[in-house]
Amino acid sequence: MKRNIVIATIAAVALIGGGTATALAVSGDDEAPAQRSSVRVQDDDANGTDDRDDRDDRNGGDSGDDNAEDAAEARAAKVTAAEAIKAALAEKSGTAVKAELESEDTNLVWEVDVLSSGNTWHTVHVDPGTGKVLGSHTEQEDADDAAEARAALRGGSVSAAEAAETAATKGTVTSVELEDEGSGRGWDIDTTGTDGAESEWTVSLTTAKLTADRSSHDTDD
16 A cells, blocks of 8 residues: 655744744654654664765665665564554554565664544654554545445455464564555565565455465566
């Protein structure tokens, strides 16, 4: 499911006493969670290694480093995708349509998108070390996005958490996302192996059948 999150703008509120002004901001998709995660990751940009990584990209020699980084992040996440989804739904009622293990600055977090009533979406950050909810923000999205998601889910019985549990037999689940475009309705899932190698899978919304995502493999080839 492809959904662009619009970062909320900062609202300034003037306090009458003393004329002090305080800035209030709703955290956006690219901002750090309200609380720090218990799981920290290395910030390559802060260490000045991004130029080296760019050179590696051009030379095609960074796949090993990327795999090692992915494997380290997957190992660091003691809370599974399914557990993170359940924690997010305990915080915000609705239907989880996406969960992704993200590194934001030096914070490693589970980011879970929950579709609530109307066109309301909640993005919930969950600590991958403790399962604690770190923060959340709410947005009103285009009505078409909500309608497409609900249409894809209609008639399905397999939740995002159940799909994640199904795919966990293939590796550490790092991403679960509802596919609501075209005829390929289902849960798109990414797993990371112990060596950092990534695989892509599809879990049926109606049968929970797990299949390899051949289309992504064909594109890579």
